[in-house]
Amino acid sequence: MDVNAAPWRILGRVQTPLGTRCTGFLIAPAVIETAAHCLFIARTGRFIPAQDIHFLLGYRDGAFRAHTVARRYVIAAGYDPRDPQATPFADRAVVVLAEAVGREQDLVPAGRVQAGAAAMLAGYEQDRPEQAAGDLACHVTAVLPGPLLAHDCAGTRGVSGAPLLARDGAGRWRIAGLAVLARAGRGGFATLTGIMTHIDAPSEALSGKALRQMHER
Numbered sequence: 001m002d003v004n005a006a007p008w009r010i011l012g013r014v015q016t017p018l019g020t021r022c023t024g025f026l027i028a029p030a031v032i033e034t035a036a037h038c039l040f041i042a043r044t045g046r047f048i049p050a051q052d053i054h055f056l057l058g059y060r061d062g063a064f065r066a067h068t069v070a071r072r073y074v075i076a077a078g079y080d081p082r083d084p085q086a087t088p089f090a091d092r093a094v095v096v097l098a099e100a101v102g103r104e105q106d107l108v109p110a111g112r113v114q115a116g117a118a119a120m121l122a123g124y125e126q127d128r129p130e131q132a133a134g135d136l137a138c139h140v141t142a143v144l145p146g147p148l149l150a151h152d153c154a155g156t157r158g159v160s161g162a163p164l165l166a167r168d169g170a171g172r173w174r175i176a177g178l179a180v181l182a183r184a185g186r187g188g189f190a191t192l193t194g195i196m197t198h199i200d201a202p203s204e205a206l207s208g209k210a211l212r213q214m215h216e217r
Contacts, residue, residue: 001122003058003132004065007165007173009106011132013059013124014038014095014161016052023123023132023162024055025175026107029100033193034161035180036093039073040081047075050095057101061130066101084180089146089191091180110193111174113149113166115142121153121179121190123162134159140166140176141187149177152187164190 003011014024014034022038032055039048050070058065072095079090113119122134138153151164159179166176177190 001132001134001136003060006106007108008122008132009058010102010108010163011122012055012057012064013129013132015054015056016048018048018052020048021124021126021129021158022160023158023179024095025161025163026057026102027094027110027175027193028107029102029104030097032095032097033163033178034093034095035178036075036079036091037081037084037180038161039075039093042081045082047081053095055095055097055101059124059130060132068097068099068101070095071098072096088180088189089148092178092191092193108163108165108173108175111166111168111172111176113140113168113174113176115140117166117168117176119151119153119164119166119176120173121151121155121159121162121164123155123159123179125156126158127156129158134162140164144189147192149190149192150187151190154186155179155182155188157182163193 010026014022024032024034053070056064076090076092080087117140120136135153142150162179163175164177178193182188
């Protein structure tokens with residue numbers, strides 16, 4: 001897959017000095033989302049400092065279109081880093097970058113989708129960390145309480161934080177969720193993104209009020 005072509009121009013690798021590598025995606029030119037568990041240090045019981053979070057947009061084999069660090073980030077309310085399996089619906093972080101690295105025209109809108117919708121899931125998996133890869137022919141299988149989306153896309157560790165893209169009723173690709181859990185073998189779950197939680201009033205999604213409803217780091 002080509003991280004320099006739509007709709008994947010939003011994709012990048014999230015990494016820290018501790019060696020943690022996950023996937024993240026742009027929701028604004030200077031804002032990304034990723035999985036909250038990628039930013040938690042179990043050894044210390046703390047979340048990593050913002051300045052230690054690096055985002056490499058369009059990463060492939062050591063090259064990338066842009067690189068910056070985080071200025072601040074917020075963790076969704078209700079997420080328990082000590083028991084992530086019990087709180088997957090809140091396993092997301094909105095990260096404000098130190099500088100804009102994306103373009104408005106490359107952003108993919110969020111949208112609600114139905115079970116059965118065609119889907120794609122791609123990120124920087126542990127078995128291929130130098131190139132984004134994934135399943136480009138899968139489906140949303142269920143819309144669950146939480147809210148969570150179940151899917152049958154293949155993915156391994158490292159794809160956490162990737163956007164689950166799905167086609168809406170008009171056949172357009174939309175960000176349906178954020179990958180947080182994988183099943184053994186195939187499939188997994190995605191939580192609604194920070195944008196999705198405000199989809200009926202998208203201008204509020206990145207407002208101070210919305211961010212204050214999350215836990216700032």
